[in-house]
Amino acid sequence: MKSLGGSAHALVDMQLGEISRELFVNQDLYREEQERIFARAWLYVGHESQVKAPGDFFTSKMGEESVILTRDRAGKLHVFLNTCRHRGMKVCRYDQGNTKNFICPYHGWSFATDGKLVGVNDYQAAYQPPFDRDQWGLVEVAQLKVFRGTVWATWDPQAPSFEDYMGEAMFALDKGFAPWDGGDGQTELLGVPQKWIIPSNWKFVAENFSCDVLHTVSHRSVDMVGIGPSVGEGRRDPMGRQLVTSYPGGHGCLYGIWPTETPRQDYAGSAETAAYFQDCWQRRIKRMGKQAGIIPVVGTMFPNMSFHAQQPRTILVAHPRGPLETELWRVYFVDKDAPLAVKRYLRSYYLRYSGPAGMTEQDDMENWNYASAASLGTVSRRYPYHYKAGLRAGGASDDVPGRVTENPVTTEQNPRGLYKRWADYMDAPDWTALCAAQEQP
Amino acid sequence: MSTGYSPCGPDAARLAYLDLMREIEDFYYREADLLDERDYDPWLELFTEDVLYWMPMRLNLPWEERAQDITSEEDTAWIHDDRATLEKRVRQIQTGIHWAEEPLSRVSHLITNIRLPAPVSVLPEGASVTVKSRFFVYRNRLETETDVLVGRREDLLRRLGGELRIARRKIVIDQSVLMAKNLTVFL
Ligand code: FES
Ligand SMILES: [Fe+2]
Numbered sequence: 001m002k003s004l005g006g007s008a009h010a011l012v013d014m015q016l017g018e019i020s021r022e023l024f025v026n027q028d029l030y031r032e033e034q035e036r037i038f039a040r041a042w043l044y045v046g047h048e049s050q051v052k053a054p055g056d057f058f059t060s061k062m063g064e065e066s067v068i069l070t071r072d073r074a075g076k077l078h079v080f081l082n083t084c085r086h087r088g089m090k091v092c093r094y095d096q097g098n099t100k101n102f103i104c105p106y107h108g109w110s111f112a113t114d115g116k117l118v119g120v121n122d123y124q125a126a127y128q129p130p131f132d133r134d135q136w137g138l139v140e141v142a143q144l145k146v147f148r149g150t151v152w153a154t155w156d157p158q159a160p161s162f163e164d165y166m167g168e169a170m171f172a173l174d175k176g177f178a179p180w181d182g183g184d185g186q187t188e189l190l191g192v193p194q195k196w197i198i199p200s201n202w203k204f205v206a207e208n209f210s211c212d213v214l215h216t217v218s219h220r221s222v223d224m225v226g227i228g229p230s231v232g233e234g235r236r237d238p239m240g241r242q243l244v245t246s247y248p249g250g251h252g253c254l255y256g257i258w259p260t261e262t263p264r265q266d267y268a269g270s271a272e273t274a275a276y277f278q279d280c281w282q283r284r285i286k287r288m289g290k291q292a293g294i295i296p297v298v299g300t301m302f303p304n305m306s307f308h309a310q311q312p313r314t315i316l317v318a319h320p321r322g323p324l325e326t327e328l329w330r331v332y333f334v335d336k337d338a339p340l341a342v343k344r345y346l347r348s349y350y351l352r353y354s355g356p357a358g359m360t361e362q363d364d365m366e367n368w369n370y371a372s373a374a375s376l377g378t379v380s381r382r383y384p385y386h387y388k389a390g391l392r393a394g395g396a397s398d399d400v401p402g403r404v405t406e407n408p409v410t411t412e413q414n415p416r417g418l419y420k421r422w423a424d425y426m427d428a429p430d431w432t433a434l435c436a437a438q439e440q441p
Numbered sequence: 442m443s444t445g446y447s448p449c450g451p452d453a454a455r456l457a458y459l460d461l462m463r464e465i466e467d468f469y470y471r472e473a474d475l476l477d478e479r480d481y482d483p484w485l486e487l488f489t490e491d492v493l494y495w496m497p498m499r500l501n502l503p504w505e506e507r508a509q510d511i512t513s514e515e516d517t518a519w520i521h522d523d524r525a526t527l528e529k530r531v532r533q534i535q536t537g538i539h540w541a542e543e544p545l546s547r548v549s550h551l552i553t554n555i556r557l558p559a560p561v562s563v564l565p566e567g568a569s570v571t572v573k574s575r576f577f578v579y580r581n582r583l584e585t586e587t588d589v590l591v592g593r594r595e596d597l598l599r600r601l602g603g604e605l606r607i608a609r610r611k612i613v614i615d616q617s618v619l620m621a622k623n624l625t626v627f628l
Contacts, residue, residue, distance in 0.1 A: 093501060094501050094502055094503055095500045095502065095617070096500070097502065190517050191512060191516035191517035191518075192498060192512060192516060193517075194498065194619075195617070195618040195619065196618060196619035196621070197618060197620055197622070198622040199622060200622075220536075220538055221533050221536040221540075222539075225529045225533045225536065227526070327618065344515075348521055348526070351517065351518060351520065351521050352522065352526050356519065356621065356624045357496070357519050357520045357623070357624035361623070362539075362625050363541050365623050366540045366623070367540065369586075369622055370583075
């Protein structure tokens with residue numbers, strides 16, 4: 001891959017906190033992103049609970065492209081590009097299921113759940129000399145990793161291990177995707193993903209969830225109405241001190257830090273849920289001590305996996321579809337061992353919060369839509385966006401790893417970190433250069 | 442078909458059925474007007490206190506599994522609301538700062554194919570009837586932003602205080618990937 005010679009860094013001014021609008025509207029940059037970011041980074045693909053049994057599959061996306069997450073007959077997980085090696089037909093057009101083989105509807109090649117090409121029509125008669133079927137299996141990702149139920153993959157064999165890619169942001173994933181009691185029990189998805197298309201660049205989504213602490217006015221209407229899991233105004237139970245935290249890999253997270261000596265009153269709107277939470281909270285304190293109070297609230301793992309890990313609990317992936325179009329996939333998760341009544345209560349809370357009908361998310365999408373549209377013009381493109389909040393704030397913290405700015409100091413350090421890393425990807429020709437760039441401020 | 446009318450014969454049942462159908466159709470047309478004319482408070486009154494307002498999602502599944510291509514009540518959904526949440530949605534629009542509907546979208550609800558899968562001719566106080574219908578909803582906002590949402594409704598209508606009320610609404614949209622950026626329009 002050729003080097004862009006630092007031209008992407010010229011669009012992202014970290015000293016001034018100014019970022020070019022070209023990132024959000026430019027078709028050429030968009031095409032480069034597919035190659036330089038989505039074909040190289042670790043991407044979230046799905047959740048283990050979607051492929052429990054041998055032969056189970058779930059059709060997902062990595063960037064623009066359709067992929068199949070599947071558990072083969074031997075129980076091993078795979079992620080394949082969803083395209084036939086013969087003439088490109090999508091080999092799986094179902095959203096999920098269980099199968100022995102993926103049979104291509106075009107000319108009938110069939111692929112086993114481990115990706116092997118196991119059936120070719122007229123193989124004996126048509127192919128003389130015979131071709132080597134082992135070379136024509138489904139295209140598989142270079143690396144795959146399961147972490148606390150979440151499944152991730154990358155196309156790049158040179159990419160560092162998942163742990164190195166996340167770096168200290170592993171702390172956020174570990175805390176965020178544990179069950180409420182902080183133990184090693186499982187979480188599961190509440191059901192199938194919500195998928196919908198928004199007229200906005202994918203990075204609006206990524207930066208927003210990386211922690212845009214400034215966008216409270218977006219959600220004032222829902223805060224006035226009050227949709228939280230307890231009663232009254234707002235959207236959530238109190239989360240304690242708030243730490244905005246960024247990581248060199250481009251990842252960002254907001255942590256809530258609750259003083260463990262202070263009792264919690266969460267989920268007061270449902271007696272069963274409140275009781276289950278209290279039980280988990282006590283066990284969590286016993287297990288983790290003071291650390292029990294550290295809970296990731298919202299974050300983005302570079303490039304496009306965003307999550308809420310406290311209230312609600314959900315994963316959102318912003319799949320790019322064009323400079324001004326993004327396909328959002330949102331799943332919701334709960335403790336596997338939670339009582340059914342608790343899962344039901346959480347579902348209604350999560351669904352009124354997030355998704356296209358979510359009373360919070362609806363307003364985000366209006367803003368992303370018209371921010372994108374209003375940045376398209378020749379003149380408007382000349383004026384960079386403003387990311388100057390907390391430009392000189394932030395440092396180390398005793399509570400969590402990473403660069404931390406504590407509320408009430410507001411900061412846009414997390415979006416800044418995301419765009420700095422974006423520029424690294426766009427300029428660096430390979431992973432050696434990408435790893436080196438991560439060390440530069 | 443008989444020609445003569447008899448007050449207690451089969452024609453009476455037929456007339457009662459037609460009368461009920463007319464009442465149901467009129468109920469839906471009035472509901473559409475309330476929504477499209479942004480008369481949300483009387484619209485809320487059309488629902489019972491224990492209503493489930495539910496919009497499941499759609500899946501792409503093999504022929505043998507086609508019966509499951511609408512997500513179940515225990516699955517995720519686009520919307521899974523009780524009466525209190527429905528009311529919050531209305532209140533949010535009425536704040537005047539719910540940006541997704543501020544300024545308001547222009548909406549037309551076309552409700553057609555109204556049918557009683559199990560025909561009844563009388564609906565006494567407290568009784569319920571299942572009504573199926575189609576919706577074709579056109580939404581346009583700001584300048585050119587346009588969504589067309591099409592699908593089926595399956596309602597349970599109950600007679601309460603002499604009036605029809607919606608005790609349960611299932612909204613089945615004909616999209617798997619939702620092509621609208623949000624669902625701020627009531628269906
Ligand atoms: S495209 Fe799949 S068999 Fe030809
Ligand atoms: Fe938001």
